[in-house]
Amino acid sequence: MTEPTDPGVIPEPSGPPTHSQIFLGMLQVALSAFGGGLSAWSQRIVVEQKRWMSNEEFLTGLTVARLFPGPNQINMAVYIGTQFRGLSVALVALAGILLVPFTLLMGLGVLYFSVHELPAVDRVLAGVVAAAAGMALSMGFKILNQYWKDPVALLLAAVMFAGLAFAHLRLVPLVLVMGPIAMAWYWPRQEASGS
Amino acid sequence: MALASVSVLLAAACKPMHLGDLGNLAKVIWQFLSLSLFSLGGGNTLLAEYHHLSVDKYCWLTNSQFADLYALAEAAPGPSSMIVGLLGLGAGWHEGPLWALLSAYGAEIAILLPSTLVMVMACLGWRQFEHSPLRVAFERGLGPITLGILFAVGLKIVRTADVTRAGTLSIPGVIVSIVVCVLMLRTRISPLWFMAFAGVLGALGIINC
Numbered sequence: 411m412t413e414p415t416d417p418g419v420i421p422e423p424s425g426p427p428t429h430s431q432i433f434l435g436m437l438q439v440a441l442s443a444f445g446g447g448l449s450a451w452s453q454r455i456v457v458e459q460k461r462w463m464s465n466e467e468f469l470t471g472l473t474v475a476r477l478f479p480g481p482n483q484i485n486m487a488v489y490i491g492t493q494f495r496g497l498s499v500a501l502v503a504l505a506g507i508l509l510v511p512f513t514l515l516m517g518l519g520v521l522y523f524s525v526h527e528l529p530a531v532d533r534v535l536a537g538v539v540a541a542a543a544g545m546a547l548s549m550g551f552k553i554l555n556q557y558w559k560d561p562v563a564l565l566l567a568a569v570m571f572a573g574l575a576f577a578h579l580r581l582v583p584l585v586l587v588m589g590p591i592a593m594a595w596y597w598p599r600q601e602a603s604g605s
Numbered sequence: 606m607a608l609a610s611v612s613v614l615l616a617a618a619c620k621p622m623h624l625g626d627l628g629n630l631a632k633v634i635w636q637f638l639s640l641s642l643f644s645l646g647g648g649n650t651l652l653a654e655y656h657h658l659s660v661d662k663y664c665w666l667t668n669s670q671f672a673d674l675y676a677l678a679e680a681a682p683g684p685s686s687m688i689v690g691l692l693g694l695g696a697g698w699h700e701g702p703l704w705a706l707l708s709a710y711g712a713e714i715a716i717l718l719p720s721t722l723v724m725v726m727a728c729l730g731w732r733q734f735e736h737s738p739l740r741v742a743f744e745r746g747l748g749p750i751t752l753g754i755l756f757a758v759g760l761k762i763v764r765t766a767d768v769t770r771a772g773t774l775s776i777p778g779v780i781v782s783i784v785v786c787v788l789m790l791r792t793r794i795s796p797l798w799f800m801a802f803a804g805v806l807g808a809l810g811i812i813n814c
Contacts, residue, residue, distance in 0.1 A: 481685075485724045533809075543759075574653065
């Protein structure tokens with residue numbers, strides 16, 4: 411999809427990995443991905459290096475991971491895990507992607523709350539925050555392209571945006587109202603589904 | 606002037622609750638549990654809700670602390686959704702490090718548990734729904750909804766992040782945000798470089814003075 415793929419390389423799955431291999435692989439994915447871009451990294455590691463699944467399987471997983479609620483990376487870990495031995499591998503994959511980075515981040519957090527009175531730390535963070543805000547801003551533009559030719563989609567998006575940004579409505583009730591409306595509009599018509 | 610004093614009054618009225626009380630901790634965890642299934646399109650869609658919870662509703666954090674924690678979560682390796690753990694940490698900080706860590710782990714597990722369970726079920730049963738109209742409607746319908754949320758969240762984060770120490774909008778900050786946004790869309794440069802460069806600009810006192 412959005413990730414560049416090399417069509418010349420068709421990796422062959424080389425037997426199901428063990429629990430510890432999954433844990434270490436997912437840990438590698440988590441630690442490689444400083445500052446976002448996690449899915450590109452996990453593709454490189456899971457498909458090209460470890461050959462745990464084909465590129466097609468990986469992209470299917472990415473679609474499902476994006477579709478369902480929850481962080482993409484976490485959902486992707488669940489998908490990779492369930493491809494092998496089911497639930498226990500999924501748990502190991504989750505632990506691999508979360509445990510070490512989370513502990514690290516909590517360490518940083520404790521440090522932050524202890525020393526953030528230092529003006530130098532404040533100034534550096536103000537800069538980093540401005541860059542991170544730019545990253546958040548870019549996410550909407552990234553998927554805007556695929557909706558240009560669909561005025562209803564743009565209208566739905568505009569109502570969500572106005573409701574949240576200007577009317578200060580809360581997310582949950584707004585999604586509960588707008589979600590079913592959107593699903594009803596995109597419900598497949600009879601002739602389209604008759605295959 | 607009148608507006609400023611009103612906001613001071615509001616800030617004073619907002620008291621952080623004591624997480625040392627297990628009932629309050631449970632309430633915090635319940636808040637994140639109930640948001641979990643609404644983290645559409647990858648999780649960052651909930652940032653404005655997190656801000657509402659931790660700054661406006663429970664006052665665990667100040668506005669600038671929230672922005673700092675967001676930057677920390679984005680800059681550190683691993684899934685950026687781990688910001689919830691940092692919010693939990695801030696929520697429990699007044700009670701001492703032990704309670705802070707307890708509420709950090711509790712909050713992170715709470716935000717991940719429901720969505721992860723749904724994902725497990727989806728992975729085990731997704732193929733059976735291949736031709737279901739429900740699946741098609743779900744796939745197509747949630748896209749535009751997510752699009753709207755992402756723009757609202759982007760705007761909210763820019764407003765939260767780019768403020769001077771006096772609390773007004775920081776023009777250099779906004780410029781940095783817009784430049785990073787454009788570079789994110791037009792280039793494949795790792796975002797880590799943007800954050801490092803902006804951190805240097807910040808250290809020079811250009812952003813928040």
